[in-house]
Every structure is written in C-alpha cells, then in structure tokens.
Amino acid sequence: MTDAGSTTTFTVNGANPYPIEIGRGLRLDLARHLGQGIAKVLIVHPPTLAAAAAELRESLAGDMQVLLAEVPDAEAGKRVEVAAFCWQIMGQADFTRSDAVIGFGGGAVTDLAGFVAATWLRGVRLVQVPTTLLGMVDAAIGGKTGINTNEGKNLVGSFYAPAAVVIDLDTLTPLGRNDLLAGFGEVVKYGFIAEPEILDIIEADLEAATDPTTGEFRRLVELSVAIKARVVGEDFTEQGLREILNYGHTLGHAIEHAERYQWRHGAAVSIGMMYAAELARLSGRLSDAVVDRHRSILTSLTLPTTYPAGRWETLLATMHRDKKARGSMLRFIVLDDIARPTVLAAPEPSLLFAAYQEIGA
Structure with missing residues (x-):
C-alpha cells in the first residue's frame, strides 16, 4: 500500500x-x-x-x-x-x-x-x-x-x-441509503473472515461508519480493499485461498436466483453469512457468541438475517448448480472463529436443513 x-x-x-x-x-x-x-x-x-x-x-x-x-x-x-x-x-x-x-x-x-x-x-x-x-x-x-x-x-x-x-x-454521495447499507454486506464479510477491526469500527459508531464523508468510512473501504487485493493477488483463479471470499455467497446466490435478482446482493449475502454461522455452530466449530455477533451487526445495518422457512428445497437445488460446488458435493466457507475461515465440504443433508431452520422465518 x-x-x-x-x-x-x-x-x-x-x-x-x-x-x-x-x-x-x-x-x-x-x-x-x-x-x-x-x-x-x-x-x-x-x-x-x-x-x-x-x-x-x-x-x-x-x-x-x-x-x-x-x-x-x-x-x-x-x-x-x-x-x-x-x-x-x-x-x-x-x-x-x-x-x-x-x-x-x-x-x-x-x-x-x-x-x-x-x-x-x-x-x-x-x-x-x-x-x-x-x-x-x-x-x-x-x-x-x-x-x-x-x-x-x-x-x-x-x-x-x-x-x-x-x-x-x-x-x-448521491447513492441511496439502502443501496449503501446493502454494500455493507461485503464489508462485514471481510470483518468476519479476516479483519476484526472492521467489526469494531461498525460497533463503535454506526453513524460515522456508514457516512461516506467520514474517515471511519474510508478506513472501512481501505481495510476491505486491502484484504481483497491480498487474497486475489495470491490466488487469482480461485484454486485455494480466494475461496474464503465466498463466505455467505453459496446460499446468498441461491436467494438472489429465487428472488429473480430483484434483491440487493448484500442483503442476500447477509442471510448467507447468518446461515454459514449457524452451520458452523451446529457442526461444533463456532461459538454462540460469534453467531450472535453476526446477527447483531447485520441487524444494526438493517440487513436481513432470516428467509422464509418453506423454500429450502428450491434453494438447495440451486446451490447444487452453483459454480462453487464440486460435482454433486456442496462446499461452504465457514468459520472456526473470527478471522479463521475454513471449508466445510459435503456436509450432511440433515445438518444443512437444521441450519436453515435456524434462519427460517
């Protein structure tokens, strides 16, 4: 830099x-x-x-x-x-x-x-x-x-x-408030997979963090860009490390497809991160406190954390067609802790469904 x-x-x-x-x-x-x-x-x-x-x-x-x-x-x-x-x-x-x-x-x-x-x-x-x-x-x-x-x-x-x-x-400057906050779905993602300072800035002063004229906002952009630049510089074609950038995206992309792309990307990824957090918790990887922190930060940004409970089968079929899948095997980026992302490959269908029940509305 x-x-x-x-x-x-x-x-x-x-x-x-x-x-x-x-x-x-x-x-x-x-x-x-x-x-x-x-x-x-x-x-x-x-x-x-x-x-x-x-x-x-x-x-x-x-x-x-x-x-x-x-x-x-x-x-x-x-x-x-x-x-x-x-x-x-x-x-x-x-x-x-x-x-x-x-x-x-x-x-x-x-x-x-x-x-x-x-x-x-x-x-x-x-x-x-x-x-x-x-x-x-x-x-x-x-x-x-x-x-x-x-x-x-x-x-x-x-x-x-x-x-x-x-x-x-x-x-x-002319961007609508809802569009701006939707973009925070990706910013929060960087905080959970790599840079806790992002989460701290948002929690310390939400108004300053979400105001494009402040130093706090610029700091969030710079921290996010630094992570993305480092990761793609090391793994341009997503053969390994770059996969961590897909945190929240497997279910998020399926939701976008189900909503015929009328949803903002950040809103769908927000639910996807909440799902990934619940998946990690149920598989014994992630603490209740970190899952709760997901929900608290995303909700403070007015981003959604739930999705209708009756749509699981449709979302599951779409996820199997996702480019992140390997054959018939689903892969999710999950956390062992903040800034400790890992791959959860081929989780049991019962585990996938149970995690969805946690975010089902």
Missing part, C-alpha cells in the same frame, strides 16, 4: 499486477491508466449515471474517440443480450485490440464491462471505476467477470485482470 497525498494505492500482485486507487475526484483523471496508443474507448454505464458518464467522456476527449454504452442497471444488465449490444457498438466502431473499455457503475456493470473487455478480440484494456460500495470493495476488484443465465448467477464468465481500479469516493 502507498498513500500519495489524499490518494491511497494498493497493488494487486500476480502475473498481471495492477493498482487500486482510493481517493476523491479520481474519475476525471483516467487517461493515465489507459496507456499509450488507445484510439477508442467504450464507457459502459447504467442509466442513472448518464450525465456522469457524459462528463467522464468529456474528460477523455482529445485524440481518443469515446463511446457510451448505456445498459440496464443491476442484474438485469448481466445478460448475454446486453453483452452483445456492447459488442455491436465496438464492432461498428472498429475497436481493435489496442482499444479499451471502462466499467463505470455498480458491481453488476463492472462485471459486465469486464466480460465484454475479456471477450472482445480475446481481450482489450479494461479500467474499472466502481460507483457503489459493493463495487468498490468487491465486484470491481479481482478480475472476476461474468453474466447470468436463467439457471444461475455468474455461470458464464472469465478471470480477466483490469489495468486499474479507480475508487472515487465522491461517486458515492
């Missing part, structure tokens, strides 16, 4: 290292991350950021031709038809391998933009500019790109490293 003035920079190591910058006003200084020889740039953005995307285009205007691709917001944008729309724009503009894509939006937009960049001519330069808390601390970092199918979330995708991730905290 380096801190140049008001900009904090982390480096994701590995075969294709890249910087993650955190600061204010950074989105209007992207040209230096695009490199030399870029003739065309496609900015992928949601409708809510149309004016900001136009401002971004003006900041890049000059020798480059900058095109805009407005795509549906949230998971509705992560469809093959939307990716094809972006490919069409690039094809009609004669994008070559030396051109670039900018993902400007929340986690779904950066997932889509990354997939478009990875697949056009087998890979063009990519710069991610996440504008939601979820995108900043999770989706835009790590090179996971993907789109959804009718059968599940992120089943089609690739690992593709960006040239840079630019986190401009000013883009969070």
